[in-house]
Amino acid sequence: MKKETIKMLLVEDDPAHIDLVMRGMESSSKKFEVSIAYSIQEAKDSIKKSKPDIVISDYLLPDGRGDELVAFANRAFPSVIITSYGNPKMAVEILKAGAMDYVVKSPEMFLDMHHIAERVLREWQNILDKKKAEEEKKILEEKLRRAERMESLGVMAGGIAHDLNNILGPMLMLPEIIKEEVQFLSRQISLENSELKALVSNIDRDITLIEHNTKRAIKVIKDLLAMSRRGRYEFQPLSVNTLISSSIKDPEFIVLRRDKPRIEVETRMQDDLPCIAASSIHFQRVLYNLYINSFDAMDIEGKISIFTRRAFLENPYIAYEPISAGDYVVIEIRDNGSGIKKENLSRMFEPFFSTKKQSRKSGSGLGLSVVHGIVKDHNGFIDVWSEEGKGTIFSLYFPALEEKIEANPLESTKRMVRGGTExxxxxxxxxxxxxxxxxxxxxxxxxxxxxxxxxxxxxxxxxxxxxxxxxxxxxxxxxxxxxxxxxxxxxxxxxxxxxxxxxxxxxxxxxxxxxxxxxxxxxxxxxxxxxxxxxxxxxxxxxx
Structure with a gap:
């Protein structure tokens, strides 16, 4: 088995001491690659050129003190200070400066240098592991807090949606019935009277307005339910390429392009992708919300790119959120717009969190929260890259299906409704x-x-x-x-x-x-x- 090479920088101006240190390192069971610097400046130049794994430095050197290197490197690696004339006060100062150890020179110390270096490297690794664990703990705690916020908002949204749906029920159905009754009456009576004809027209127009706005309110409720992951889904095997092709021909998308005609839209979709288990209606809302996000990120001109590909992940992938190993169909929606500030990335999927003005096309204002809820209900994952002034990439990972049969998402569900006497x-x-x-x-x-x-x-x-x-x-x-x-x-x-x-x-x-x-x-x-x-x-x- 090949030994891992450990790069050590020895900073020492006494050739005899250098020779003794090198003899001591020969006894190590580990493979050390030792570089020599005879001054502080030489050491700094060497560190700039190639970062060492450990620095062993004499305290007093021709152009300065060894503990200067600790501050210079900003604790990017462990440092050990060696000196011929030490005292407790000096030791405290050196350790407070950030050195891992302070050792007084002696024949025994030189022979034992490999043990000192190995011990310091172990201690340094323990420190790094502890820091990493603390950072991961902070990240997990923040994700937990975010999940709890989303859960509480979801419970609240679900309750609100329940009450509003009951309230809006008559407002959705009655316009249908009233319009049918008005049409029936208009056929039964003479409409030669211009005032009566105008009245029927006004009633129809007013009822249509009520119906239209009720449907808008219901769409907001559906967004609340999608955000809270409490919507109804009818999953079937679907092609993401077909869904995307349909979405960019949709009237809503055409309106987005018409309002900003200088924004270019390109699609590059991989052929022969497997299907995914998806709800067509919900999936289209994911795409549309991401399209809105991209268009809103660009003022006058820019470019939106829509890609599809297949991805095999042999191991879990740590992205914006951890993505499990598996076989995925990936959709990427890219724009070269304004981008998202780094401090806002962690909150971007929270409901109602936004740094931009609400546009008339933004719907309920839940936008990315809806995207997050629907993707999670599809057992999918989201990765996000964004940088201010450069743009944003949303990558959606959906589990691939083995079956190749694709249902037709555009097939009409309309059918003649038969009544009865039961x-x-x-x-x-x-x-x-x-x-x-x-x-x-x-x-x-x-x-x-x-x-x-x-x-x-x-x-x-x-x-x-x-x-x-x-x-x-x-x-x-x-x-x-x-x-x-x-x-x-x-x-x-x-x-x-x-x-x-x-x-x-x-x-x-x-x-x-x-x-x-x-x-x-x-x-x-x-x-x-x-x-x-x-x-x-x-x-x-x-x-x-």
């Missing part, structure tokens, strides 16, 4: 939610009854055992008896009754329970069509 029990402690669900499902022909809580629902189901409900539309978050408890009691009465659980907020552990029990579920707020489709699928025995 009896459905609606269970919700929000009167507004009961109202809109009943309005919507009645329009599809279903027979609807209502219950304001779980206890009332169980009573109604028990009373109708001879003519049971075909399905129960059950809210998850209710007072004394929540959705899961109500579901269990319904199943104990009759396992033939289908159940569709709805909620404005689904925690990940809740979703796992649904999968384990095979329960269909639907996120609030829902549109008339999405509710009707989920109900029909549940009644037909399909997964909603």
């Amino acid at each position: 009896s459905i029990l609606l269970v919700d402690d929000e009167a507004g939610q009961l109202f809109i669900a009943k309005r919507a499902l009645s329009m599809y022909g279903y027979n609807i009854e209502e219950a304001a809580n779980g206890e009332e629902a169980i009573k109604k189901i028990q009373q109708r055992q001879q003519n049971p409900f075909a399905m129960v539309l059950l809210d998850m978050m209710m007072g004394t008896m929540d959705g899961l408890e109500t579901y269990s009691k319904i199943q104990s009465i009759s396992s033939a009754i289908k159940v569709l659980i709805v909620s404005a907020h689904f925690a990940p552990e809740m979703i796992r329970v649904f999968f384990e029990k095979g329960i269909s579920w639907l996120a609030k707020p829902y549109t008339k069509e999405s509710l009707a489709l989920a109900v029909r699928k549940t009644l037909d025995g399909e997964k909603a």
